[in-house]
Amino acid sequence: MIRTPWRRREEPLDHAELARLLPAPGDPELSSDRLSGLEEHLMTEIRNRTPDPAPDPAPDPVPGTAPDTSTGAPPAGLHEGAHASRPVRRPGRRPVLVGVAAALALAAAGVAGLAGSPGGSSGSESPGRAVAPPAGAVPAPVVQVVRGSTAGLAGAVADISGAAARAELPEPGPGQFLYVRSEVSWLVSWEGADGKNKSYVDKIHPREVWMSPDGRKGWLIEPYKEAVDHGGITLDDPEGGERTLNSPSYDYLRTLPTDPETLLKKIYDETRGMGNGPDQQAFSTIGDLLREQVAPPKLAAGLYRAAARIPGVVLVDDSVDAAGRHGIAIARTDEGDGSRTEWIFDRETYTYLGERTVQTRDAEGIKAGTVKGHTAVTDRAVVDAVKQRPAGSAPGERAPASATPSAGT
Template identity: 45%
Template sequence: MNASPSQPHPAEWPETQELLATEERGLPAGRHDFHKEHLMARIHDDLRTDTTPGTPSAPAPARQRNPFLRRTILLPAAACAVTGAAVAGFALTGGGDGGDGKTPLATGPALTTHIGTADAKGASQLLNRISLAAADTSGPTVRDGQYIYVASKVASTFPKTVDDKTTIVSQELHPRQVWQSPDGKDGWLIERGETGDKGITLASSVPMSAAYNTLAKLPTDPDGLLKKIYQDVDKNRDKEVPRDQAAFVAIGDLLSESYPPAELVPTLYKVAAKIPGVVAVDDAVDATGRHGVAVARLNEQDGQREEWIFDKKTLALLGERTVQVKAVPGAGDDALKPGTIASTSAITQRAVVDGIKQTPSGSQAG
């Protein structure tokens, strides 16, 4: 939808090039494989079914996490991600192996990264370019009976306690597949190491307010959408999470593990530009090792920065990650050190398919 084919792509504008002209930095030695990860950010509930203290595979009981609860922040009802989250009315019911047949994921040294330079003044310009690029991209219309399919690569970092000794470890990079009906009532999740090979049902007794059908009815003017997001944040967020951070995280989750209507996506980026504290970051790496620029916001309470990572040339969304950028005063020995990646993701495929557990190639998953 460019006004003229001869006009340069937004990613090629001079202002954008100034931001993108940062030299790509290599990953720390010995950590390349571990820097390929995905977003399951800030999972503060159960991570494993096996929680027997003292066993090699059991994490610290006090810091258990649930891979289906991606965040402690309750996402806004109008903008929460269409994910395997139990927020906004989802009920997780066992499917396939019911979790009994899952193989625990291997863990290794904590994922670390170079902390990119934040530029508060550059955020508005970058988001404007990203919004224009998104407006130049078409998206599918989802019909009743079809499913939104999102595939990604993910990993997260957490404290693990064995024999009273706690260390910070990261999961191996692993695949995640989500299917969601447009009305939000039906879905499926397959995540290796977490759900078993066949996956689990994502069932809801009421329509998801973040479902595709509802998102299609949201306002596409930035001020109206921002007002709606803040209203829902105030109703649903964890009160320990700053209001602006909750709004930023909610938009990021929607962008990364959903498939919003094409006309809504540019508005979401314009809304993000209106949230105080949002910055541009000169260099960030997604779960599969792709370098890009990022739009980010720091949560001053926990010292973690939420980063949305975009391709430097096309400005297409690559993925998300959460990076510990500041030490938290008074934090315990199991706190993440600056430079640690708390969670990370890379979007590998998004599509509309004709059946649950069906992939874009037509094959059946699970």
Template identity: 45%
Template sequence: MNASPSQPHPAEWPETDGLLPAVERDLPTGRHQLHKERLMARIHEDLDTTAVAGPARTGTPSPRRPFLRRAVLLPVAACALAGAVLAGVGLGTGGDPGGADDLGTGPALTTTIGAADPGGVVQLLDRISLAARENAVPPARAGQFVYIESKVAGTHVRTVNGKTSVVSDALDTRRSWKSPDGRRGWLIDQAHKDGITLDSKVAPYLNAPSYDYLAALPADPDALLKKIYTETAGHGPGPDAEAFTTIGDLLLESYPPAGLSAALYKAAAKIPGVVQVNDAVDAAGRHGVAVARFEEKSGLRTEWIFDNASFAFLGQRTVQVQGTSGDGLIRPGTVVYTHAVTARAIVDGMKQAPSHPA
């Protein structure tokens, strides 16, 4: 299909010494980074609250600890529901993202399941790669910030007064700023309308990259894919699924240099199970052609959506296409998660909006 029989399966490549371990992830594509940012925000909130209240008395637990534990357990809950998103990020109602202001008050977002075609996906990714290479990405210097604005939405199972149902949350606008080295950051979303810091002392790595980290990654598709398989070995539902998820996260929550984006698309073409879907729609309502992969264990298909004419990356979504999840309540045609990138730019200051977003 899209993997050459003369080449070894990417998962069979030998491991490389000295690489950082991957982060455990069983969430649909794109959700890992959002959970990481939300958890980081909760940690900063906890530290701020502790600083205001002063040190806790002996034997008295921190008042913020249960809140932090809920943030940590979100991925576990999502795994138990076989991919059903339980976190509160926005979503629309019915087939039209947007609407309700309160979280979890709308009916489940649904869609028509598009037919998957494995035949032309390699050629499609070649065209997408070529378009990405020709689309120059401005370099980010020290003191500047990578700005990303997105529309995000999710579906979850909710129980109220003993009655369980599937609901979708109001569409949420996320705006993030990150320094090129990944040390400084700021996030504005539905849960943090006034914003919260994303400052970090953790060195960037594959599952939590900075702009500088991405710029240093190999631009050769084979070397890049080998690194991805090696660093994500043993995580997720399988090596191919995790490689596809990792590339999707890099496309969704970062601003890769043009050469790296092109290499990522070329690398994705080598992952077994990748197919083309002729029509998909992102959280902003934009239709496009999709590069997708179905995961049999969960019945979920993750779709990267591209503009039909320019092949620009629009966003991605995860759809239940077979079986059910969430105690059987999330059925085929349910959009479990959707994410549209509406702006990306390099800006000169934290909280600064770009004048000409990409």
């Protein structure tokens, strides 16, 4: 029997009919593990990127005292928006040092991107405009901007640096880890359904970091949104890499000069061409070294004295950290965007409490007085293992407003 061979159907497929038969495609959404992995990869790429050569001329190695710019108004001859067309080159930083700002910004951007994406499940009325703010965000607090002054700055810095030099902290040994616990909150960018920018911040939440003295091993616990798993993520850096001011370790910090003049010159030289001008970048670099690091006492004292030599640095009589603790502050206003960064210290012990960033003028949809971010260091210590906490310290507990860090700068 002769069989007729099978022939492929020559009629074209009815794609419209086929689409009706198949189920509708799903709305893909990144899992928390995938989102965390992508953020860690991005931070690693940023850290490994070499800054572009800067054409800006080198500043005076030892800047003098400058007039008070704490009110947020541009200096004489500088008009608002003068920095708008200037490309900003920021240095790559290790996540452990800038995670408070950068990691949370990445997390907020990721969550906001998912919420406002077309076809998402957030109930957006139009692509890119979410009806509700990102999960976990609350309205940004607004405070009265207290004017700063250079009057009293020298005396306050002398007291602060003296307290830092006298701080008692065990020297970390082989196999030990530096531990820092903080309360943190930072600005969340969000565009409402009406197309207007809204000022929201993360809810204040705990953040814990462990880092080996050589910077090769570390761990981060920050149970916030979906950015970091509740068990934490690794900060291991097996290759070690070259240590710099923007990628330091405790061992590297011990090699830095403690003389304020020499130290400040090194900071200006190594950060040339980065940030919104040499003075602001120098101030930011010192802040990064103090925010989430355990600096040797003599170096911490030198950093404070060096900061006082930066033009535009002032003393603010009252500021409040993320734990609600009041204190005096060493501060500087970024001429580019009008945000003032304040390092807060206890009025009596002069211990470093935390940091606050306040908008001093209306800019980029953010009203003057808006608190763009604040932190509170509640513990610094040396421990024997990752995830080990100092005696008396428990995870997830917020420090009372009267508490002060137990050790460190």
